[in-house]
Amino acid sequence: MKLNTTFDEKQCIIAIEGSIDALTAGELEKAVTDAAPQCEKMILDMSGVDYISSGGLRVVVGANHTVGKGNLTLRGLSPNVLEIFRLTGFTKVLNIE
Amino acid sequence: MKKTKPIFIKLLLIILPLTLAAEIIALLVIYALTYESTIDQYKKKVQLVSTEIASVFEGCDPSNPEDYSSFNWYLNSVCSMTDMAYIYCIVPNKEDNSIKYMSIGFGEDATTEARVTHYPGLVIKNAAHPEEFDAINGKLTDNIREEHNKYGDTLISYSPVTQHYDAATDSIVKGDITMVVGAEMSITEIVRTFRRTFIMIMVYLSLVSTLIVLGILAVVYKKVSLPAREISRRMSGYVTNRETEKREEKLSVKGNDEFALMAVSFNTMTEEIDRYIDHIDTLTRDKHTQEAELNIARRIQMGLLQPERKSDARLDLHAYILPAKDVGGDLYDYQILEDGRVFLAIADVSGKGISAALFMSRAVTLLHQFMLTETSPAKILAEYNDTLASQNPSGLFITTFLAVWDPVTEKLTYSNAGHNFPYILSDSLIRLQGAHGVAAGLFEGEEYENETVRLKAGDTFFLYTDGVNEAKNTEGKFYSTERLEEKLAACSKNAKADALQIILDDLNSFTQGADQNDDITMLSLNILPKSDRITLSLRSELSELTKIKEAILGLAIGGDMKKTLYLAAEEIFVNICSYAYDTPDEVEVGIDLTDRVELCFIDGGKPFDPTADVLNIDEYDHDHRIGGLGRFLVFSVADEYSYEYTDHKNILRLYFQQEEN
Incomplete structure (x- = not known):
């Protein structure tokens, strides 16, 4: 998994590439925690993500809590990643572009 | 090695006895001749004495023995004067072969025994000699006898008393010879001296001739044996000695004989051999360096290729490559992508050696890279061709076959750039078909086509380069596509998975170690049956x-x-x-x-x-x-x-x- 965090005024964008699974979720969690204090809004660019498991879901949901409800946006979800969010019902509570 | 027997010893053993034998024969002849001439003067002397004394007795009357015995003193003095041992007058009797002494004189050489036992009137039976009768019978001269006995060597001459005085008639009577005068002379000392002198001469001559022979042989030894030994010593082990020993001086050339000629030839030969060996040494060193470098190049090159074996749950890959020289122009490559698709490539650069190897290295790197970024073999080949052709100063080209197998659809998609079409070993043997394409590396902008065929579980995909079908045996015959197809067809019946090994074994038994002209490369993909x-x-x-x-x-x-x-x-x-x-x-x-x-x-x-x-x-x-x-x-x-x-x-x-x- 590759992570690239960029800041645009009060908005931060974390671009993720690869698989978010039990082994890599920790890295993403750290990137989120590091970036959160410096941004009001956070965008997770997941156009490069081909796989996500429940470990990854937990980090995404955790990020939603950290930056505050409604301040997290998921971008560029591939069909099978979106399917995981849909299955678990998170499409209802997360901002997905 | 057998011990060398020098040639001069051989010559010595032949020449010396021959010389000595010849000398002995010659001396014996000379001895016989000189002996006669030496003795001859003494013979004349004894004959003269016997003849003279015989005439002395012509005035005696045989019927009066006193006439004869009265001459004893005279005979003694004649003996002394003439060096005779005995002078006597005898009457040989033919009847009983006896002799009767009429008168006798003794000289210095007479024995004491003879002086005592011999006197006028003495008759000794069986003591007459033929020469005495010859004299009686009227032979006047040459009644000479040599005697060699315990008393020494003696010359005896007999002369007849041809007339005598007859007192009855007071006249000289001729004929009717009854008496003989003998004069004996001892020649023991003469013969001894003669023999001693002769033996001395003989010994000196033998010594001189032996010395001469030895001298000649010494020359032979120095001029023939020694140079021959020296040349022989230099010759034996010349090549091995020169490795360990300091190079020896040249053979010295003395004179203008055959050995000088041989020494010159030998020197010329060693110079040539030295030059030749030095030349070979240089070549060998160069070759070793070159071989070591080629070995490194080969390891680098082989390092660019994937391992010869790769297996996973559903497939088994087997590759084989044997460059004809140290570095080759053939290549194979494969890649198992994350999504399970398998890329396979085989290629053959025109030409061999370093330039082909470098071109091959570029090609395999490009193929490997394109397999990761592009899915269509035809597109990969087009891009690969463009890249190679854009920088190809040597004008090399590479025939390439590229295929990708999708495990989900079990479809094999392939494209060909001028390479031999591979085979699929399924229920029967299938040779792939389609557009042949232009070999890569020559012209930019070439386009290639994709073809698709099914490659299902249990099938084997077999790729090869022309080094296989064009492999020659010792008789110069090709292994041939026919034999390859025949073997592969047999494999497709019951041994698909082992096809590559079977072809390799058959190829080796065909070539029997004959020189390999071209790189031999094979690649097989065996799709394992499902439900693993x-x-x-x-x-x-x-x-x-x-x-x-x-x-x-x-x-x-x-x-x-x-x-x-x-x-x-x-x-x-x-x-x-x-x-x-x-x-x-x-x-x-x-x-x-x-x-x-x-x-x-x-x-x-x-x-x-x-x-x-x-x-x-x-x-x-x-x-x-x-x-x-x-x-x-x-x-x-x-x-x-x-x-x-x-x-x-x-x-x-x-x-x-x-x-x-």
């Missing part, structure tokens, strides 16, 4: 997830299916790692691929039924609760599942239907 079961014995640690991931990626199933399987496997495995054991322990993960996929997890941890109490997503608090999602996902994506706790083990089975293609 994979069992992974793991530790309950998260890092083991990568092994599960690799195993699932290696399955001959679609990419989405792999993601689904991995999602379920990850969630279950993470749960086991988190809860089953207090400290990491064994977990067995089984994957069974038939018409559906079965995932099986076995652990010896705390009894836990993951199928119970799966959360109801509709009642899930998305804002606050974040636990239980994993198990929910697993049972959402699995088509069927079962759990049992048997023999102190949790056994969970998940089933997934394969997607229709």
Whole structure:
């Protein structure tokens, strides 16, 4: 998994590439925690993500809590990643572009 | 080596006896001749004495013995004067072969015994000699006898007393010879002196001649044997000695004989040999350096190629490459992509040696790179051709066959740039067909076509370069495409998986070690029959997830299916790692691929039924609760599942239907 965090005024964008699974979720969690204090809004660019498991879901949901409800946006979800969010019902509570 | 017998010894053994024998014969002849002439003067002397004394007795009357014996004193003095031993007058009697002394005189050489026993009137029987009768019979001269006995060597001459005085008639009577005068002379001393002198001469002559012979042989030894030995010593082991010893001086050339000629020839020969060996040494050194460099080049080149064996759950790859020289122009490559597709390539650069090897290195690097970024073999070949052709000062080209096999669709898509079409060993032998394409590297902008064929489980895909069919045996015959196809057809009946090894063995038995003219390269992809079961014995640690991931990626199933399987496997495995054991322990993960996929997890941890109490997503608090999602996902994506706790083990089975293609 590759992570690239960029800041645009009060908005931060974390671009993720690869698989978010039990082994890599920790890295993403750290990137989120590091970036959160410096941004009001956070965008997770997941156009490069081909796989996500429940470990990854937990980090995404955790990020939603950290930056505050409604301040997290998921971008560029591939069909099978979106399917995981849909299955678990998170499409209802997360901002997905 | 046999001990050398010098030639001068041989000559000595022949020449010396011959010389000595010749000398002895010559001396014996000379001895005989000189002896006669030496003795001759003494013969004349004794004859003169006997003749003279015979005439003295002509005035005596035979009937008066006193006449004769009165001459004794006279004979004594004649003996002294003439060096005679005895002078006597005798009457030989033919009747009883006796002689009767009439008168006798003794000289210095007379023996004491003879002086006592001989006197006038003495008759000795059987003492007459033939010469005495010859004299009586009127032979006047040459009645000479030599006697050699215990008294020494004696010359005796007899002369007849041819007339006598007859007192009755007072006249001289002629004829009627009855008396003979003998004069004896001792020649013992003369003969001894003569012989001694002769022996001295003989000894000196022999010594001189022996010395002469030895002198000649010494010259022979110095002029023939020594140079011959020296040349021989230099010749034997010349080549081996020159390795260890300092090079010797040249043979010295003295005079202008055959040996000088031989020494000159030998020197010329050694110079030539030295030059030749030095030349070979240089060549060998250069060759070793070159070989070492080529070996390194070869290792680098072979390092660019994939391993000769690669296997996973559904396929078996086998490659073989044998460059004709140290570095080759052939290459093979393969790549198993993450989604399970398999790329295969085989190629043959025109030409051999370093330039071909460098071109090959570029080609294999390019192919390998393009396989990762592009899926269509035809497009890869086009790009590969353009890149190679853009920088190809030597004008080399490379025939290349590229194929990609999709395990989901079991389709083999291929494209050809001027290479031999490979074969598929299925129910029968199939030679691939399609556009032949232009060999890569020559012209930019060439386009290639894709063809598709089915390569199903159990089939073998066989690629080769023309080094196989054009391999020659010792008689110069080609292995031939016919023989290759015949063997492959036989393999397709019952030994598809071993095709490459069978062809290789057959090729080796055909060539029988004949010189190899071209690189020989073969590549085979054997698709294993389905329904293989994979069992992974793991530790309950998260890092083991990568092994599960690799195993699932290696399955001959679609990419989405792999993601689904991995999602379920990850969630279950993470749960086991988190809860089953207090400290990491064994977990067995089984994957069974038939018409559906079965995932099986076995652990010896705390009894836990993951199928119970799966959360109801509709009642899930998305804002606050974040636990239980994993198990929910697993049972959402699995088509069927079962759990049992048997023999102190949790056994969970998940089933997934394969997607229709």
